[in-house]
Amino acid sequence: MIDDTHETRLAVELFRLGARLQVTRAETTLPRERLIRLYKESHGESPPKGRLPASTDWYVTWLPNIHASLYYALYEFAAQQSGVSRITATMTAYRLYLEHLSDHAAPVLSFTRAWMLVNFVEHGVLHRVTCAQCHGRFVARAHAFDRNYVCGLCRPPARTGKTARAATSAGHRV
Ligand SMILES: [Zn+2]
Structure with a gap:
């Protein structure tokens, strides 16, 4: 089994700071389903849908x-x-x-x-x-x-x- 403790911890920390799902997808190699689960654990709800605002x-x-x-x-x-x-x-x-x-x-x-x-x-x-x-x-x-x-x-x-x-x-x- 791959040791992804570090990445899991990072994702949880990012969600606590308010990161959108896309941020954790870019910063970790964790599967999307896993990230969605971690998001739900942090916020008690599903991550918001939609893209990140691309404009500066x-x-x-x-x-x-x-x-x-x-x-x-x-x-x-x-x-x-x-x-x-x-x-x-x-x-x-x-x-x-x-x-x-x-x-x-x-x-x-x-x-x-x-x-x-x-x-x-x-x-x-x-x-x-x-x-x-x-x-x-x-x-x-x-x-x-x-x-x-x-x-x-x-x-x-x-x-x-x-x-x-x-x-x-x-x-x-x-
Ligand atoms: Zn000035």
């Missing part, structure tokens, strides 16, 4: 962009630790993200979105640019006009009001 649009809208940028800074930090695999860094950074937000704002970035963000950056679909005003690094489209980029914290949309201030207190700690 979400990441460049105002509030998601601030959360995605914060997450990616934490991911980079986690990934720097020696001998850490990409998936471990992705999970560590997500826990840090939740901790970081706990007193300030509700999480906007789901684990699955975080995992996809790491993939998007790795494949060059998204990258990070430095804000010309605050010098923070923010997630942007790979072909965005980078020079004189101004982030969503330095230039919040007019009608965000309270949400803007809440996100600002979290985002400035990137």
Whole structure:
């Protein structure tokens, strides 16, 4: 019998963080049926159907962009630790993200979105640019006009009001 204890543990951990079934299919070699069973054990219900959102649009809208940028800074930090695999860094950074937000704002970035963000950056679909005003690094489209980029914290949309201030207190700690 193949020893898949490690993969089972990984899948359970991923589901606990809120991963969709597709994430565990990509990160483990466990059979689909097995993963569905593990999902049901974690959540008490069947995994949602449907594909993962393939578009990068979400990441460049105002509030998601601030959360995605914060997450990616934490991911980079986690990934720097020696001998850490990409998936471990992705999970560590997500826990840090939740901790970081706990007193300030509700999480906007789901684990699955975080995992996809790491993939998007790795494949060059998204990258990070430095804000010309605050010098923070923010997630942007790979072909965005980078020079004189101004982030969503330095230039919040007019009608965000309270949400803007809440996100600002979290985002400035990137
Ligand atoms: Zn800025």
